[in-house]
Amino acid sequence: AIPSTSVFLSIRATDSHLDKVWYTVNGSTNVTFSGNASISLPGDGWWSVSAWANDTLGHVSSAASVIVLVDTIWPQITILAPGNMSKLTTGTVPYVVQIVEKNLDDAWYVLDGGSPVIIMGNGSIVVPDGTHLLVFYANDTAGHVNASATMQFSVDTLIPVVTIINPLPSAVFASDAIMLNVTVLDANFDKVWYDIDGGATVVFSGNASIILP
Secondary structure: OEOOOEEEEEOOOOOOOEEEEEEEEOOOOOEEEOOEEEEEOOOOEEEEEEEEEEEOOOOEOOOEEEEEEEOOOOOEEEEEEOOOOEEEOOOEEEEEEEEEOOOEEEEEEEEOOOOOEEEOOOEEEEOOOEEEEEEEEEEEOOOOEEEOOOEEEEEOOOOOEEEEEEOOOOOOOOOOEEEEEEEEEOOOOOOEEEOOOOOOOEEEOOEEEEEOO
16 A cells, blocks of 8 residues: 555556557546656555656557555544553453544554554453553554553552551450551552441541540
């Protein structure tokens, strides 16, 4: 495919009595030219360009023809999944990509600025915990290359580790008011809460004075 409706047409006609050379596009009107010319095709799509020559004795050559595909439209790429700024709990991340292109050549993605990975359609990638950047690309047979928007997503497969520092197991208190102190180990900590004997949950900072029933 060629990326423009403007095409350079060059033919060679050999005859000691050459008269003229002409061409047509899809069998339309004959256009006389020198044998080298920039011609304008009507638009995107397949076009048949045929050329002839004659001599001063009335001989007309057979047609020399070429089929040309014009594609002036760049691929359009949309990432449907994962969503931008999404937070995922598995390292196997499905991706869904919509590519609009009649003359698609290749499609690929680049994860975190790494090497391109050719894709044949939707699929999944395996990534470690952390924040990642994902970009998809596509090109067509006319040489147009386009990229999607950059998608940022994060993966966290680890469960928070909660440790009760106080009270100690089997501790005995002389009062129903005790100090509760916990530590939480998690890279994406959100909040911590407690309940007493399966009762209502209470969100707290990790340190609190609580009253036992």
